[in-house]
Amino acid sequence: LPFPLNTSSIGDGGDAAERQWKTSPRKELTAQQKEGMRMVKKVMLSLDEVGGLDEVFTFRESVERLSIFKKIERKPMTWPCQLTIGSGITINIVGYKAMTEEKVKKSWMSVDAKTLRKEDVRRETVYCLNDDNETEVSKEDTIQGFRYGSDIIPFSQVDQEQMKYKTDGKCFSVLGFTKSAQVLQHYYVGRQVLQVFAAKDDEHAAVALSALIHALQELDMMAIVRYIYDRRSNPQVGVAFPMIKDKYECLVYIQLPFMEDLRQFTFTSLKNSKRGTASEEQLSAVDALIDSMSLVVDDGEEIEDLFKVSKIPNPHFQRLFQCLHFKAFQPDKPLPPIDPHLKTMLDRPQELNASYILSMEQLKKLFTLQDSGKKKEQKIAQQIFKDNDTEEVASKRGRTDDFNIVTLAEGNVTAVGSLTPAKDFQTLVRQKNSNFREVTNQLMERVYQFLEVKNREYYMKSMDCIKICREEAGKAGESKFFNMLLKTLKANVEAKGLQDFWELIVQDSITLITKDEAADSAVNNDEAKQFLAAEEKPMETSAVPEDDGDVDDLLDMM
């Protein structure tokens, strides 16, 4: 039998169940099997007084019981050490690993696809220089180094060994005591929980440790401990807190982080943000949901937990063994589906079902949750997994690119920015439901902002804006609006000292939009020319801003 099975139920049921499981688990019992069951039942129940069996399972029931593979058991490993407090107190202790994330013992090895022999697969590691030919060098010609920021520092193994941090071996010494509230549960790091007991058959140790455990319990305090497993391992700082049970009492040790491990992230407060605050109604809906989804039954005296995770077998192992078991006998068939029994264990307990659905509906009504369709993960996954098929990727990429451009151009621009105002403007104007005047006002706002700086670069930017605006206004049948804006600009030239900018407008002959250009304009060609010409005279008289312009030019050239 390749797998250890849970044999907690009927003795010879194991083989029978095994047989049935292999064939078809949900078959109706045959007459013969029923007869057999009656026999077994009789035999088993007759043992009642002696063996204390009070239950007899049908094959189906035992199948379900037995389809849970036995949990991985490991022998407890003792870790004898001394607990020290300052230099005065030393207590002989023994530690055990009480909890750790259990991993599958065996790992997968690679075998040749044809011969299925692992001997045929060999691995070799070579070193090569970072040049064009990737010149190989032998391992003997390499030395060890470390990065120190951008520098690489050769640091031989021997030197490293000599200079490294050294410990004096095993250690469990108390650095101090702190209030329990200061050691938060989410600080815990490392991969294990140790339970620390007094050494066996050592009365002094037992009394001293017990005194410490009770002292900590009564003061609601914890010990901060320096822990070293052995000579070769790194020191840890951790917490030891008391645990008192009916049968035993001990200290529980869990590692705590070092300063280097902490990352101080700041998150926006949820209280004052506009999208974070929930209404009273919403809050009470959540309140109701929490009540209806309670996983405990409180009958006033005892609290019964309906969903004890620590009683659930690791589904990974269950599934792995199920598949291995299946494949051992049917190597060519595809993997079987996940055992429904296992699925049930991972789901919400049945006891809950009825009541919470209503509260969930209420929640659905009160909160607007909208999928924005930005499932980044999926897109990336697509690209990775289709990487082999270049053609498909190419076509896919093409599509996503298009998509991106569309969103970039239309989806993301919501206002005229200062970086590419002309482009933003154009995008916005072309959106179906845009308001031309509003967007144009935004654009002009930017233009006036730029003009305040009086810098050649910003003048050019402003020119582009005005040109685009003129073009779009003509198309949109908003010529009058544009003409009005241009007149306002002209009126402001004097007041804001923008003569040199106006000169640019004249140079590029950005006139009012005329009747010839757009039907909705009331301006004729002469009027348009007049509009620009009229300002030419005062321009000449103001020579001062031109010097200003020079300074700006210099700046520009830098």
Place this chain on the structure above:
Amino acid sequence: MADWHAHFQNEDEEDPEEAEDNEEDIRYAGRDSLIFLIDASEAMFEMNNEDTSAFDMTIQCVHRVYTSKIISSERDLLAVVFFGTQKHKNSVDFKHVYVLHDLDTPGAKRVLELDQFEGEKGKRSFKDQIGHSTDGSLADALWVCSNLFSDVRLKLSHKRIMLFTNNDNPHAKDSSKARMARTKASDLRETGIILDLMHLRKPGGFDTSLFYRDIVSVTEDEDGAAQGRESAKLDDLLRKVWARDYKKKATTRLNLKLGEGVELSVGVYNLIRSARKPTAIRLYRETNEPVKTKTRWFNGETGSLLLPSDTKKAQVYGRRQIVLEKEEIEELMRFDAPGLVLIGFKPLSLLKKHHYIRTSQFIYPEETMITGSSTLFSALLTKCLEKEVFAVARYIPRRNTPPRFVALVPQGEQLDDEQVQTIPPGFHLMFLPYADDKRKVDFTEKTVANEDQTEKMKQVVQKLRFKYRPESFENPVIQKHFRNLEALALDLKEPEEMEDLTRSAAGGAEKKPKLMESMGTDEIRQHVQGGTLGKLTVPVLKEVCKQYGLKGGGKKQELIDAITGHFTEH
């Protein structure tokens, strides 16, 4: 070749899950970059009542950031730019802007270069080498910074400028310069460069509304409140810099499904991640250049190279070899799509302290995937806190990963006196053990101490009482390693002494006062004469210096020199 590595990655001895947990999607993120833009006008060099200048504090702060970046994130790019200087050095020849370091990863040489501007000596050398001026323009400085960003060839994911100054109205008399600075600042914003103000204490108080309010970025992601008060002490400043610099990168983003049709999206963050000693790299003996490592798979018999498709995976049970396709291995790990599925709620009292298997994570709402997530999240958080319950959820962090159960433990936001967030709002995601994770323990029979004995122990406990803070312990192994490297890199004779906090720290609270008391003049003199000052720890030496009003700097040798100097004179 790259595909190959990716494929066989999991063959390594190390725990693949752990590795994945620590990886933060480096592939898609570019480098992070940070420019320290430091005001070098004379006001920055004036001594304040703490006996340092704002400039000195800034340089110390930058120094700390440099060395810690070397340890924790050596891929990040850092730069230092002074403005308001006499001399100038930058790619566009702007006056009064001096680029000390352009954007690059920090190294030993740069740390040394910074060192020369520290302290009293640094003030003088700055004056001689670079000098001060009042004619600088902030717009020019920002321009230079944006050039620094654009000169970098690498893809940058995070661009940030931290502006250190104690002048709240730099262009009070020149409105056009002020305007240009504002425009340039808004240009930076448009290109995704974040500009932070690290304002320093000045006499009369720093008034951000005079000028800087329009300059600095307030992204929707950050609190206006966090801009907060001016920093007077190095610790405050450092805390502010760290809080800003830590770019929150979600390890993953996924949906939290409460029930049929009710899903919200959250980002999952690692608030604690074990810093490890970096792994060694192989160098070519002749040139000290790094070599590449290539791993090849080949057929042992024919010697021909094997492609990933030429192999399958197998395990042996009993004497039978069971062979699976690689796809099948993925399939058997697949239970459901990645995400969190709510099971129900339990009172916080049922959360067991000793049920621990791995470091917890943290979740915070994410609006980009499902809009409206924040509201529901915040309602859940409020109610869980109020009703003192935690949620139990089934958690699948990545594709093809078996589920684990987690406790979602609510945490309310907390602010310190200066309205700076010390504890963020959200849920801690604590992993719950399965039946397999619990081990049998061969416990020792119970022997209970009597009351007397317990009382005595209580006295011991009270005596050694201190306040635990997770940041109080440095990892001695990592610190020692980097000090060794530093010594080699900077050609120091001996690595800088390190105080091993795991040996003394907590007791330190108890021991320190004792040590101070016992350090009488005679005793110090004895140490000086015997040349044994080196045996004392840095804090003790500092205390002695304070006692006699000596200035010794931060290094141990400097302290010793100062004390020796004092006692040989007197």
